[in-house]
Amino acid sequence: MSLRKPSDLEDAISLYSHAASVPIGPISVRFRATRNWILCARHVRHPSLLHAHSIAISLLPQLAWIGLSLTHRYAELKRGADVVREAAAAALDSGFPELAVEWLEQGRSIVWGELLQLHGSYEQLSSAHPDHARRLRELSAALDDAGAAREKSLSTFSESTDDAMHHATQTLQQVADTHRTLAIKRDKLLQEIRRLPGFNRFLLRKDFSQLRASAHSGPVVVLNAAERRCDALIVLADVDHVIHVPLPNFTFQRSIDLQSILKSFLRNALVERTGQIERWDRGTWKSFLSPLWKSVVEPVMDALAFSTHGELSRIFWCPTGPFVFLPIHAAGLYNAEYSAPGHKVFDFVVSSYVPTLSILAPSRNTHAAHNNDFRLLAVRQPPTDGQLSRLPGVHTELEHIKEVLTNSASACATFLEPSVGTVEEVLGLMKEADWVHFACHGIQDARNPTDSGLCLANERRLKISDIIGLSRSHGGLAFLSACQTATGDEGLSDEAIHIAAGMLFAGYGGVIGTMWSISDTLAPIVARDVYEHLFRNGTRPDYREAALALHEAIGVFLSLLAGLLRVRPISFLA
CATH class of the missing domain: 3.40.50.1460 (Rossmann fold)
Structure with missing residues (x-):
């Protein structure tokens, strides 16, 4: 079908949106349809674009269903590696930074998020509905054990000799069936719990009003790198909105380039725990950290009005995409003329990294x-x-x-x-x-x-x-x-x-x-x-x-x- 005319794109959007929304359709097919829907909607700035992104993010946990082995879950997630960051960028384009933070939290560290749910606190449920809490704990523990057993079986299978292959195959199938059955039972129990009064959001994604509590020990700065834009999203516990800091002088391609430069530096540095001597160009290394400071970190320090005087503030960096591999905590100007405080991250804050906001939830600390x-x-x-x-x-x-x-x-x-x-x-x-x-x-x-x-x-x-x-x-x-x-x-x-x-x-x-x-x-x-x-x-x-x-x-x-x-x-x- 040709998509040269606006009417063709409208038809394509209609078809893709229908395919993406059919609840009984295969998740992989629905996810692929949603991605095509997003491409078409973005091309004509269609009003359904944010809805398409929302569906794509909601499908990611199903794509990496908890009933699969960890290895298979990660393999599935590779297919949608950029979906969440592009969705956040679309939300920012439309002026919804809080939605961007919610989506980035919902669609990243999905496997870890499921594990947090498995290991999470069920005190409220235990108090109101102890039988449901007991059943959920038992199923979660069994599912945890089944996941570990499945990973072990996969490892054993890969190392099996020809003679042992048949037995290993049978064992692997039995473990997989047990894992799948437990996951289905847990999903059904969660649906049952969510029908209880006051538990309709039990173990579902948090909205921004809940997420900002994670910044109780200091600002959390989410760094988003998408094809069209890069942004810093600052979350403060006592502020009911996101402080949005666009990073117009930093691009997705620039982040990729810096990541490549870093890998080259480290290959040439010969730095190992064995104590080999490092060999590298200090001038080039300084020029690597300079754009990180000028284009990414300094705008954040300015937005927070941090000072180099007095006690250093805590800050939690929550990077996405290529930002994950860049030393944000070391950004700065290291030439001799910038020796006075005020030109490096180190001068302003004590840095920490977090993969998600939820990892900082007060209940975990x-x-x-x-x-x-x-x-x-x-x-x-x-x-x-x-x-x-x-x-x-x-x-x-x-x-x-x-x-x-x-x-x-x-x-x-x-x-x-x-x-x-x-x-x-x-x-x-x-x-x-x-x-x-x-x-x-x-x-x-x-x-x-x-x-x-x-x-x-x-x-x-x-x-x-x-x-x-x-x-x-x-x-x-x-x-x-x-x-x-x-x-x-x-x-x-x-x-x-x-x-x-x-x-x-x-x-x-x-x-x-x-x-x-x-x-x-x-x-x-x-x-x-x-x-x-x-x-x-x-x-x-x-x-x-x-x-x-x-x-x-x-x-x-x-x-x-x-x-x-x-x-x-x-x-x-x-």
Whole structure:
């Protein structure tokens, strides 16, 4: 059909909108029809455009249905990677920044969001309808276990010999059927719960009036990168609207270019946890961070009227798309003439990153402990004769931590020695410990992101898929002194599939991770300084101070370098 005439486009919009709206149609077909509807509606500025975007976003969770394995869910989401950011841009075009924030929250980190629901608090439901709450908890726990079993079965299947293939296939099918049946039962139970008085929005997406409560500890800045525009959306807890900061001097293509430049820098830098010497052009690196400051961060600082005087403010960056891979926390002007405060993010705020606003919800920020003793689980890379390089600095790192904790009357620490530290042992101890510290190799698996993880004994990985099954409820800090623990999958930038996010969604209140590789010499120094700050009062430490502790540790390191910019320290983030 030709679409050259306006009437043709009208006909196409009518047909695509009908196909997208048929509730019994296959989700993949409806999603494809919705995308075509959006393309046609955008071409003629059709009044149905926002409605089309709304349907596309509502279909994303169904496209990545909870009854599928994690691997398959992420594969489905890759097909709609840009949908949410383009929808937010359309909402901004129409003057609805609050709707843009709602859509970005609803359509990003979908898998993590489902897990938050599985592990979420059901106190209100328990009080009003205890039987429904009990059934939902039981189904959610069973679904959680079934998802883990399915991932394990998939891994076993891929490693099966020809003789064992038949049995592995049968097992995989049985596990998949169980998973699917539980998901259907849970969906039906949720529909039943939503028919109860006062529970019509139970576990459904939050509107902006609810989302802004997530900014209780400081402004949340959502950075949206779409083909047509880039924007900063500032959320404040006590302001009933979004502070919209357009970024006209920063484009989607510019963000892609900077991401490519960064990858090139890091390839040439030869920066590894093994302690290799970094080699890179400092002038070029400074020119990389300059446009991030001038075109992205400085407009945000101006909008918030932040000052370099007095106590530093907290800020939470919530990046989307290519912004996810850019060091927003390090943006600034680093030439000698800009040495005075006021030209770098570091001068104004203590930065943290969050994958979603919901991760900051007040109900998640618990500070309870198991008992009166503070327990820190510290796991280091064991000596290896395999493919992984040795990390001599991890011994020094843990000795620094032991020394700090020895001087604090409030803490007793549990340490795993190199001769132990299997995945099973570590997971068991993580459930008992208040905080965890990993000093080891980190691996970002490009082929299967949920297999990304931390390298333990016998070169086995503590995978993201293992971590998310912890379901902690008492907050705490996870310090990931390993390479690339906060680097996600480029094809799924808005799903935050990295180890640091896994720790957050598993229930840790704070995480210190790394955006790229780190130095085996630097890591022990940063760890020592962070823990010295956190334990400085000799009382039980507060994980909510971790970002400030890291900020000060990096600040000390940079000052020792007489202001010279280094790529290694700014890899750390909280």
